[in-house]
Structure formats: structure tokens, C-alpha cells
Amino acid sequence: MIDARCSCGAVALSLPGQSSLVVACHCIDCQRRTGAPFGVGAFYPAETVTISGTPREFVRDGGSGAKVRSFFCPDCGSTVYWKADKHPTMIGVAVGAIADPSYPAPIASVFEQSKHGWVEINGAGVAHFQQSGAAKNSK
Ligand SMILES: [Zn+2]
Numbered sequence: 001m002i003d004a005r006c007s008c009g010a011v012a013l014s015l016p017g018q019s020s021l022v023v024a025c026h027c028i029d030c031q032r033r034t035g036a037p038f039g040v041g042a043f044y045p046a047e048t049v050t051i052s053g054t055p056r057e058f059v060r061d062g063g064s065g066a067k068v069r070s071f072f073c074p075d076c077g078s079t080v081y082w083k084a085d086k087h088p089t090m091i092g093v094a095v096g097a098i099a100d101p102s103y104p105a106p107i108a109s110v111f112e113q114s115k116h117g118w119v120e121i122n123g124a125g126v127a128h129f130q131q132s133g134a135a136k137n138s139k
């Protein structure tokens with residue numbers, strides 16, 4: 001088991017281990033969510049994740065039209081995880097909240113249409129997409 005948590009620790013997740021489904025996202029919503037030039041999420045089946053604490057929920061319209069729900073700590077403000085109504089069985093966990101530099105690297109880099117020019121997501125086999133990974137527009 002590994003943990004993810006917010007800055008103050010009031011919101012924490014217990015995860016079954018490392019996920020191999022790690023995605024770097026350069027969309028503007030992820031930039032604003034994180035305050036960083038891009039976000040990195042590790043995806044887990046929702047039933048494998050145990051949530052403790054009482055996060056607040058922020059709902060926004062996702063790029064595909066379905067809602068995306070970000071869950072953040074009301075005390076320190078860190079977003080720890082999110083859910084997309086489009087993929088209700090999955091939870092996205094902010095990789096920074098896991099705080100493990102040896103965590104697996106992204107397998108995909110999405111929404112590169114709004115990527116900062118100096119950011120390079122490298123690694124063996126990483127897939128690059130201008131929009132979402134579902135679109136047929138990889139370069
Ligand atoms: Zn907190």
C-alpha cells in the first residue's frame with residue numbers, strides 16, 4: 001500500500017500500489033488546477049482506493065462535455081484526486097501528492113496543444129497527443 005495526501009495531511013488516500021496508468025496533461029484546466037505548467041495523474045480503479053478526510057469538491061465541464069470533479073483539502077488547498085463522469089469507475093490521483101520520486105513515469109502526454117515550450121515529457125514509449133489520448137491526432 002502507498003499513500004497520497006494533501007500538504008497538511010487532512011485528506012489522504014490509501015492506494016494498492018503503483019499504477020502503470022500515468023498521464024501527463026498540459027490542458028489549461030490542469031495548469032490552473034495545479035498551479036504548475038502541467039498536471040500528472042495516476043489512475044486507479046475507484047474501488048481500490050480508500051479515502052480519508054473530508055475534501056471539498058469542485059465541478060467543472062471537461063473538454064469532452066462530461067463533468068470533471070476535483071477533490072481538494074479545504075484547509076491547505078491541495079487537490080489530491082479527481083473523478084470524471086465519463087469514467088466513473090476510475091480515480092485520478094495527483095502524482096505529486098504521492099511524493100515518491102521513483103513513481104512510474106507517464107505513458108502518455110496529452111493536450112500538448114497547450115504545452116509550455118520548454119516542457120519535454122520523455123521516456124521509453126511515451127505517447128504524445130495534441131488533444132486527449134482518445135483523439136486520433138498523435139504526432
Ligand atoms: Zn490539507
Ligand SMILES: [Zn+2]
Nearest residue numbers: 025026027030
Ligand atoms: Zn488536463
